[in-house]
Amino acid sequence: MDEYxxxxxxxxxxxxxxxxxxxxxxxxxxxxxxxxxxxxxxxKGMVDAVNITDNQTAVVRMxxxxxxxxxxxxxxxxxxxxxxxxxxxxxxxxDILGAHALGIRNMLCLSGDHQSFGxxxxxxxxxxxxxxxxxxLVTNMRDKGRFMNDEEIDVPPRLFVGAACNPFADPFEYRVxxxxxxxxxxxxxxxxQCIFNMEKFRTFMHQAVDMGLTEKCYILAGVTPMKNLGMxxxxxxxxxxxxxxxxxxxxxxxxxxxxxAEEGIRFxxxxxxxxxQMEGVAGVHLxxxxxxxxxxEIAERAGVLxxxxx
Amino acid sequence: MIVADRKSLEEILAMVREKRKILxxxxxxxxxxxxxxxxxxxEILAASINLARKTSDQPIEIxxxxxxxxxxxxxxxxxxxxxxxxxxxxxxxxxxxxxxxxEAYPNQLFFPGVNTTFFxxxxxxxxxxxxxxxxxxxxxHNFDGLCPIARCAKSLLxxxxxxxxxxxxxxSKETLCIWDMIVKKKMEQGRLTDLLKVIxxxxxxxxRDGGPRRSIREELIP
Numbered sequence: 092m093d094e095y096x097x098x099x100x101x102x103x104x105x106x107x108x109x110x111x112x113x114x115x116x117x118x119x120x121x122x123x124x125x126x127x128x129x130x131x132x133x134x135k136g137m138v139d140a141v142n143i144t145d146n147q148t149a150v151v152r153m154x155x156x157x158x159x160x161x162x163x164x165x166x167x168x169x170x171x172x173x174x175x176x177x178x179x180x181x182x183x184x185x186d187i188l189g190a191h192a193l194g195i196r197n198m199l200c201l202s203g204d205h206q207s208f209g210x211x212x213x214x215x216x217x218x219x220x221x222x223x224x225x226x227x228l229v230t231n232m233r234d235k236g237r238f239m240n241d242e243e244i245d246v247p248p249r250l251f252v253g254a255a256c257n258p259f260a261d262p263f264e265y266r267v268x269x270x271x272x273x274x275x276x277x278x279x280x281x282x283x284q285c286i287f288n289m290e291k292f293r294t295f296m297h298q299a300v301d302m303g304l305t306e307k308c309y310i311l312a313g314v315t316p317m318k319n320l321g322m323x324x325x326x327x328x329x330x331x332x333x334x335x336x337x338x339x340x341x342x343x344x345x346x347x348x349x350x351x352a353e354e355g356i357r358f359x360x361x362x363x364x365x366x367x368q369m370e371g372v373a374g375v376h377l378x379x380x381x382x383x384x385x386x387x388e389i390a391e392r393a394g395v396l397x398x399x400x401x
Numbered sequence: 402m403i404v405a406d407r408k409s410l411e412e413i414l415a416m417v418r419e420k421r422k423i424l425x426x427x428x429x430x431x432x433x434x435x436x437x438x439x440x441x442x443x444e445i446l447a448a449s450i451n452l453a454r455k456t457s458d459q460p461i462e463i464x465x466x467x468x469x470x471x472x473x474x475x476x477x478x479x480x481x482x483x484x485x486x487x488x489x490x491x492x493x494x495x496x497x498x499x500x501x502x503x504e505a506y507p508n509q510l511f512f513p514g515v516n517t518t519f520f521x522x523x524x525x526x527x528x529x530x531x532x533x534x535x536x537x538x539x540x541x542h543n544f545d546g547l548c549p550i551a552r553c554a555k556s557l558l559x560x561x562x563x564x565x566x567x568x569x570x571x572x573s574k575e576t577l578c579i580w581d582m583i584v585k586k587k588m589e590q591g592r593l594t595d596l597l598k599v600i601x602x603x604x605x606x607x608x609r610d611g612g613p614r615r616s617i618r619e620e621l622i623p
Contacts, residue, residue, distance in 0.1 A: 176555070180602065202562050205554050205572050216555070220602045223559035227599050239602060257563030265561070265584045268597060272559060276599045284563055331564030331571035 096233065096279060097251040099196035100168045101140040103401035104374075105280065105309045110367055111374025112395045113170060113282070113311060114138035114386055116162075118153035127158060131165050133383040137390045139398055140197055142282070142376070145172040148330070149209025156186055160193040170253060171195045174203025179219040180228070180239055187229055191248030199253040199282065200225040204331060223276050226254055230277030252277060256310075257284035258295035259334035267298040274308045281308055282376040285315040285326075286362065288334045296371050305371030312366045315378045316389060317355030320344050356389060363393045402431035402522060403495040404529045405438065405515040410449050413491060416512045417450065420461065420488035425450075425514070426480065426502065427467030428494035435529055437515055438493030440467040446493065446514065471498030477505045484509050520551075537607025537614065543595070545586045550603075552579035558600045560584075 095102055104111050114134045119127050134141050141162055145155035159169035171190050178186065190198060202222040206214045220228065228239050229252050236247040254273040258266050270281065286292045292312070299305055317323050320343040327335040339358065346354045359377075366372045375395075379386050390396050417423050425443050433439030447463045454461040464483065469476045471494035484490070484506045492499040496517040503511050519531035534551040541548045550556045554572040560580025564571025568581045587593045605611070 202555055202557060204564070207554075207572050218556045219605065221555065221557045221559050223599055224602045228602075255563065260561065260563045260565045261567060261578075262561075262565075262581055262584055262588075264588065265593075268593065269559070269561075272597055272599065275597070332562075332566065 097196040097249040099140065099251045100401070101170065101197050102251040102279070104139045104399060107399070107401045109374075109399045109401070110395065111139050111309070111311055112137075112390065112393075112398065113140045113142060113374065113376045114383075115142040115144065115376070115378045115380075116158075116383060117144045117147055117381070118155060118158035120150070120152050122153060124161060127153070127161060128165065130383045131162055131167060133386055135165070135167055136398060137386050137396065138377065139374075140168040140170045142170040142172055142199060142378075145174045145201070145203070146177060146209070147172075147204070149176070149204050149206045149211070149214075151209070151211055156190055156193070156195075159190065159195050163194040168197065169195055170197040170199050171250075172199045172201060173225065174201045175218055175221055175225055176203030176206065176216050179217050183220070183225065183228065184232070184238060187232060187248050187250065188244075191250060196249065196251060197253065198229060198250045199255065200229065200278070201255055208329075208331070222254060223272060226252060226273060226276040226278050234277075251279050253280045253282055254278040255284065256281045257332045258286075258292055259284060259288060260332045263291070263295075267295060267302060267304070270299060271302060271304055274304055278308055280373070281310045283310065283313040284332055285313045285378060287315075287339050288336050289362065289365065291334065293369070296369060300371040305373075309373035310371060311374040311376040312362070312369075312372050313376045313378060314359050314362050314366075315380060316359040316382065316385065317343060317351070318382060319348065319351040319355070322355075356385070356392070359389065360393055363395075402434055402520070403497075403517060404435050404519050404521050404531075405432055405495050405517045407437050407442065407446070407493070407515050408513070410446075410453065413446070413512070413514055414450065414453055417461070417489055417491065422462040422464075422486070422488050423450075424464045424466065424483065424487045424490045426471065426490060426492050426494070426498070427465070428469075428471040428492075428498055429467060430470045430472065430494070432494055432498075432515065433467075435523070438495075438498075443467055443493055446491070471495075471501055474501065474505060477501050480506070535608070536603075536605070537611070538604060540603075543600075544583045545590075545592075547579055547583050547586070549579055549583065552577075558603065559596075 116130050143155045143159045155172050159171040162169040200222050206216050236244045256270045323335050323340050326333045343351050363375050425447050427438050427443035443465045447465050489510045491512045491514040493514045499511045499513045520533040521529050521531040524530045536550050561578050565578040565581050570576040570578045
């Protein structure tokens with residue numbers, strides 16, 4: 092077998108052909124390490140890696156690099172998210188080296204939500220490079236041992252490199268090509284945006300399989316359990332690129348408020364069951380937004396426990 | 402052209418609050434075309450300031466003049482006569498104008514009367530849109546004549562991002578997603594393969610990032 096690219100747990104799980112199960116955790120809006128550790132604890136042993144978000148929705152939080160390092164300290168594996176909104180190529184490169192030095196072995200390359208969505212709307216954005224170029228930058232650092240300026244790196248960082256994909260943004264016909272481009276750029280794995288429109292996702296996966304993309308890259312399907320109807324309405328209205336079918340809203344509306352969380356979890360579990368069987372899907376990325384304590388229950392009921400060790 | 406918006410009357414009044422004699426200078430260049438700093442707008446501003454000051458019992462003396470271009474020293478020199486006799490001069494040219502004026506007349510106080518916004522044009526009567534960011538290295542031919550640097554909120558070279566919806570940008574329902582336009586045009590014309598590659602990171606040294614820029618044309622230097 093080829094040498095691992097980074098040797099991360101996530102890479103090993105996927106390479107061994109196991110159905111991967113990753114989680115997510117947003118760093119605190121402050122330096123509250125204890126609270127962060129509590130959230131981590133819910134995820135321990137439940138997922139193969141934990142995405143540590145990077146000022147998601149452009150709301151400022153503890154740095155994803157620092158929070159990823161804290162996760163390593165807890166004996167868990169981070170998937171360090173990095174957006175191009177807040178860093179130029181110098182900062183990106185040095186953070187990648189720093190990430191490797193701190194024991195981080197997975198990284199997710201993102202453009203980043205526009206700052207107008209966040210809590211520092213007057214900020215200047217960077218976008219020196221975009222997510223496609225970020226994938227290329229970090230994989231060249233790893234595989235060629237070269238910086239973007241072609242200078243040699245003294246001990247290249249080894250990271251398993253992921254990218255995001257939103258099959259529900261427009262134009263739909265182009266989405267699979269953009270995915271192909273991310274794979275060309277060097278993405279080892281993909282985590283999709285939260286999936287709610289299953290019919291559209293099935294079509295998308297058919298296209299990806301037909302184009303041979305799932306042979307070249309691991310695709311993890313994004314799942315977010317809805318806590319209630321209000322959350323569904325909020326996401327549909329305020330989160331960019333969300334496709335929440337009326338049927339799902341109707342389903343949540345159909346049960347009394349106290350039972351909507353359970354209905355949301357049931358929908359997520361049905362999705363996970365289908366993803367396990369779906370051609371080309373290598374795992375699930377569970378984004379239980381500010382609902383980390385529900386992850387053990389969801390993982391248990393989804394039948395993905397215990398997590399395999401490789 | 403360079404597009405600008407008039408500063409609010411309140412802001413301009415605050416600038417000239419203590420002044421008793423001012424000059425308002427218009428420009429017949431871009432700001433005339435975008436109806437913000439030409440002869441007509443100069444007169445409107447003068448009348449507005451006059452009225453406001455009269456109403457508050459602080460009358461002001463206002464002269465007005467509109468020159469061909471405030472970004473050209475040949476025309477700026479024509480102001481020589483009166484400059485120096487004013488408590489302040491308000492320029493209604495783009496950001497270049499008051500700077501050329503300040504450089505030409507270092508002892509005179511100048512205020513900008515407009516906010517310079519972008520390089521663009523009118524897409525319909527009364528509506529102007531940005532088209533260029535002056536990055537110094539034009540690449541629009543790669544995108545069928547549409548500029549993702551100026552027109553994508555994230556200046557993506559590989560769009561559209563996950564926030565593109567119904568042809569609109571995630572940032573505003575008023576803004577078209579330029580990447581939606583680029584992709585659709587490529588698809589319609591059977592040239593999608595143009596986009597299926599990873600473009601090298603842009604060299605921003607020709608943009609503002611490289612420091613203030615100069616254009617030198619040797620053949621024109623005496």
